[in-house]
Amino acid sequence: MRVLWRGLTMACGVCGARGLFEKWGMFSITQDCPRCGLHFERMEGHSLGAVAINTVTSSALVLVVVALSLVVLGTDVSTSFLLVIAAPVGVVFPILFDPISRTLWNAVELLMRPVSDEELDPRFRAGSSE
Numbered sequence: 001m002r003v004l005w006r007g008l009t010m011a012c013g014v015c016g017a018r019g020l021f022e023k024w025g026m027f028s029i030t031q032d033c034p035r036c037g038l039h040f041e042r043m044e045g046h047s048l049g050a051v052a053i054n055t056v057t058s059s060a061l062v063l064v065v066v067a068l069s070l071v072v073l074g075t076d077v078s079t080s081f082l083l084v085i086a087a088p089v090g091v092v093f094p095i096l097f098d099p100i101s102r103t104l105w106n107a108v109e110l111l112m113r114p115v116s117d118e119e120l121d122p123r124f125r126a127g128s129s130e
């Protein structure tokens with residue numbers, strides 16, 4: 001749970017370090033964790049998982065917005081009005097969620113394939129029991 005929480009809060013899944021992004025929403029996570037040295041692109045195509053998480057979450061959110069609109073406003077509401085409500089969510093949310101999707105995918109991937117000692121900075125290994 002701690003690893004997933006770190007992923008959700010944009011921290012490193014291994015050591016919990018923060019400040020992994022140059023700027024919020026700039027799609028630029030650092031190559032390696034500044035504290036434990038974990039290389040975030042752990043294998044070729046690693047970031048596709050983050051794209052998948054972002055796509056699924058954003059789609060689900062758009063569906064929830066449309067469903068809530070139908071519940072609150074009734075089914076007589078026009079399709080174009082629903083589009084006006086849902087489209088900004090579908091455009092803005094994936095951009096804002098991008099950094100979280102990256103660290104979250106990292107956390108999920110760490111749970112599926114635990115980190116090996118060789119992936120971490122030797123100085124971090126020496127100073128931590130994790």
Ligand SMILES: [Zn+2]
Nearest residue numbers: 012015033036
């Ligand atoms: Zn780290």
